[in-house]
Amino acid sequence: MDQQQQAHVLLFPFPALGHIKPLLSLAELLCHAGLHVTFLNTDHNHRCLTHLQRLSTHFSTLRFESIPDGLPIDHPRNVQLIGDLMFSVKSVTKPKFRDLLADLSTKSERPVTCVIADGIMSFAIDIAKELGIQAMTFWAFSPCCLWSFLCLPELIEEGQLPVRGEADDMDRMVKGVSGMESLLRRQDLPNICRRQLDDPIFQFYVEEIKAITQTSVLILNSFDHLEALTLSYITPFFSRIYTIGPLTALLTSRITHDVLQSLSSFNNLWEADRSCMTWLDSQPLRSVVYVSFGSTGIMTRGQLFEFWHGLVNSGMPFLWVVRRDGIGHIAGVEGEHAIPEELHEGTKERGFLVDWAPQEEVLAHQAVGGFLTHSGWNSTLEGIVAGVPMLCWPTIADQQINSRWVSEVWRIGLDMKDTCDRSTIEMMIRAMMKERREEIIMSMDRIAKLAYDSANQGGSSYHNLDKLIKDIIKKI
Structure with a gap:
């Protein structure tokens, strides 16, 4: 041997x-x-x-x-x-x-x-x-x-x-x-x-x-x-x-x-809802904001609604991973936390929610134009490989420093740390997808090529x- x-x-x-x-x-x-x-x-x-x-x-x-x-x-x-x-x-x-x-x-x-x-x-x-x-x-x-x-x-x-x-x-x-x-x-x-x-x-x-x-x-x-x-x-x-x-x-x-x-099914550690891929097929080129805060992130119901309002108000199509263990699941929101009609309608019109998504496939899809992320290191690298601009909302571990590097060192996205209000979220999504997109894409194309060449x-x-x-x- x-x-x-x-x-x-x-x-x-x-x-x-x-x-x-x-x-x-x-x-x-x-x-x-x-x-x-x-x-x-x-x-x-x-x-x-x-x-x-x-x-x-x-x-x-x-x-x-x-x-x-x-x-x-x-x-x-x-x-x-x-x-x-x-x-x-x-x-x-x-x-x-x-x-x-x-x-x-x-x-x-x-x-x-x-x-x-x-x-x-x-x-x-x-x-x-x-x-x-x-x-x-x-x-x-x-x-x-x-x-x-x-x-x-x-x-x-x-x-x-x-x-x-x-x-x-x-x-x-x-x-x-x-x-x-x-x-x-x-x-x-x-x-x-x-x-x-x-x-x-x-x-x-x-x-x-x-x-x-x-x-x-x-x-x-x-x-x-x-x-x-x-x-x-x-x-x-x-x-x-x-x-x-x-x-x-x-x-x-x-x-x-x-x-x-x-x-691919094994490399998704959790079972993914692949129906989102069919939905992405129906969306315009580079129009969708993909939203995922990772496998362990926890948000409050208040933060959930701020993000939800910001996403709907941005006017952009969005695919959002909302884990059942990440918050009180949306389906169980009742009483004072009942979902406002404008969120219902806005999501029905241009949103898609799943428990978990095949992230690498989603990021590589031609309809995805931006990634609203927690800035975990795996997600950051996957965003780089796919060449997708990032909007960062870090909470734990190395995410705070990663988001700073994304925005200020590599200039491949925007940093929204320690902020969670609907108007800022709406503004930052539009900046990533429209106002600042060209400058971010220029940097991202360069970094993505370096990643490709290195591997x-x-x-x-x-x-x-x-x-x-x-x-x-x-x-x-």
Whole structure:
């Protein structure tokens, strides 16, 4: 058996869909290259994503395993209770992971030779090293977010944190993040910076970021030309960095179209309502605003109605993903929250609402002209690959800093953070779709081409993936 066939990589994402999706793409790419892969989920996500296990019919070298996350079965595991999941995984899942990895490394017919763990799962890296297994960190957020996190000690020392949330405080420029002095405002820092310094979740990130620099090997879902300056600041912290993004574009360049088509249902982590594609077929070219705030975002009913009014009042056709677990579902809105007639009529005339959509297909559809997004890193990259201008409404994690980069660094969209009123939403949608569209499209066309070039043969991400695979094999 040659080294390529002996290579066995275990991928372990943090148990949230935004972290699972990119690592699943990496799993497919590694399997396509002939490596054996074990994809490790928590029991809860393993049950919720049962359709993923059928990927093994396409990739014979892919298998799925699961371990407990330590939370009760009926725990909502949403972003409002993210701390419960973080601390439970760290305390309960850690020993379970040790046992599983030890078994897969000693009793398995094909021992694990490499562990690639999520950037906020440092215990998995530590355990892999203890067992003498090659270990790498996969960072699911943006590189600009990572750099701001790496600067947390300086931000604390400079008295920049916590961000208090007062109007005069939010617009102040941030000192302590090299290369971003004239760009980064306090409101653009990742949302954990709005927590008190002794807050357990803030401390969780401080500890994880300190640990990540001990990993030495880092994998980023980004590409060199997108964040060259940021990467230059991150590089000294690691012995090796592999920029292999956008992963969705790499899948397109590496795997044949027919196979990708058959994989599309698996790459949608939730079941998508495909009726929206038929609706899009009936809409004019580049006329539709696609609206999705990701897999974990939560909005209040008040925010729901502000967005709804803004969308209807903009006069643009819109396709809106409204998750049942993201708010009180629209169908259940009653009494004082009853849907006004103008929203009923406006939506009937030019709107379409779904629980979940096949996002990459939607963004690639010729009818879609703009993307109203939460600025999660996966969505940001998917918007770039599709070349669709973005209007950003960030709430958690790296979304605040991503939206700043979208609007002010790459100039491929507009930033609407910390604002949720119908008149602003209407105005910003019209700006994205009409008044400022030409200037945004010029920048987006350039960035989208760079993404395409990086992921295709001869490009930096294509080359870096080859190098990553060779280095995984070489360590056996």
